[in-house]
Amino acid sequence: MIARRDVPARLVERRELSPTCFSLLLATMERLPAEPGQFGMLSCGQGLDPLLRRPFSVAGVRPLGSGWGVELLVKEVGRGTAWLRRAPLGTILELLAPLGHGFNLEAAASTRAALVAGGIGLPPVLFAAERLAETGAPFDLFLGAATGDELLEIKRCRAAAGAVGGKLVLCTDDGSVGEPGFVTTALARRFAAGQRWERVLACGPDPMLQALARWSVTEGVVAELSLEEPMACGVGVCLGCVVELADGRRVASCKEGPVFEAARLAARWRP
Numbered sequence: 001m002i003a004r005r006d007v008p009a010r011l012v013e014r015r016e017l018s019p020t021c022f023s024l025l026l027a028t029m030e031r032l033p034a035e036p037g038q039f040g041m042l043s044c045g046q047g048l049d050p051l052l053r054r055p056f057s058v059a060g061v062r063p064l065g066s067g068w069g070v071e072l073l074v075k076e077v078g079r080g081t082a083w084l085r086r087a088p089l090g091t092i093l094e095l096l097a098p099l100g101h102g103f104n105l106e107a108a109a110s111t112r113a114a115l116v117a118g119g120i121g122l123p124p125v126l127f128a129a130e131r132l133a134e135t136g137a138p139f140d141l142f143l144g145a146a147t148g149d150e151l152l153e154i155k156r157c158r159a160a161a162g163a164v165g166g167k168l169v170l171c172t173d174d175g176s177v178g179e180p181g182f183v184t185t186a187l188a189r190r191f192a193a194g195q196r197w198e199r200v201l202a203c204g205p206d207p208m209l210q211a212l213a214r215w216s217v218t219e220g221v222v223a224e225l226s227l228e229e230p231m232a233c234g235v236g237v238c239l240g241c242v243v244e245l246a247d248g249r250r251v252a253s254c255k256e257g258p259v260f261e262a263a264r265l266a267a268r269w270r271p
């Protein structure tokens with residue numbers, strides 16, 4: 001297990017991605033040893049307000065000048081994320097990372113995988129896609145959002161999938177871009193028509209993950225789902241992020257997850 005550390009991270013770039021989402025590039029002195037699906041707890045204010053850090057999936061780690069950059073993709077939903085959207089470049093943030101267990105990329109690389117992202121579930125999926133593309137492992141990528149202008153980082157998604165001969169399938173609830181309807185429906189339809197994936201890596205809203213869990217267990221496909229249970233500490237202390245497993249155990253998502261195989265989750269994830 002990679003040791004987590006509290007690292008000072010300077011906010012060096014912010015890009016608007018959609019009406020509600022933006023990316024942040026944080027400069028660190030050392031390379032953050034994060035794997036796709038792992039996350040960090042980021043300070044979202046200066047001083048004590050808000051007191052609690054917020055969890056964000058790592059979307060990428062790359063060389064930056066003489067140091068390293070950590071990329072996050074963020075949706076503005078409340079106080080912390082609103083502050084992050086407006087914090088001046090140069091602000092020093094605190095990032096406790098890497099935390100939790102991510103996707104099993106080795107297993108995904110040994111087969112053809114389907115990567116599925118809904119809305120702001122993209123960050124861990126994009127990180128996984130770009131890592132798989134670097135290793136030449138084939139995959140297809142399903143990217144969905146409520147509306148076309150909330151589809152994030154389409155060019156990067158297309159480049160990553162295209163680099164390994166994979167397809168990018170876009171879906172929107174309102175049908176304004178790509179296929180109308182949910183990504184889960186698009187995936188299941190292709191599977192029913194004979195396309196095959198042995199593993200699925202996914203992150204998105206709970207209803208999307210529940211649909212995938214149900215489908216994957218029925219079809220005998222391994223699905224790794226990155227859950228976003230609300231988290232206060234990120235390190236297994238507050239027990240605010242407890243998830244129930246199929247064997248009846250209740251575990252801290254921040255330590256055993258946030259990525260879980262669908263078959264390990266309690267039936268509430270497969271209603």
Ligand SMILES: Cc1cc2nc3c(=O)[nH]c(=O)nc-3n(C[C@H](O)[C@H](O)[C@H](O)COP(=O)(O)OP(=O)(O)OC[C@H]3O[C@@H](n4cnc5c(N)ncnc54)[C@H](O)[C@@H]3O)c2cc1C
Nearest residue numbers: 054055056057073074075077078079080081123228229230
């Ligand atoms: C492991 C993990 C990884 C995450 N990765 C990302 C990411 O990469 N990008 C991103 O934008 N967000 C991510 N989130 C969600 C993010 O942590 C919350 O959106 C953020 O904490 C909200 O902070 P806030 O102060 O802006 O909102 P608050 O003022 O705290 O809350 C505003 C509203 O958002 C709701 N909310 C808070 N947390 C969550 C949550 N986890 N799921 C659903 N609703 C929530 C609250 O109930 C409330 O309605 C992740 C969460 C987890 C647990």
Ligand code: FES
Nearest residue numbers: 234236238239254
């Ligand atoms: S967030 Fe505190 S135990 Fe998981």
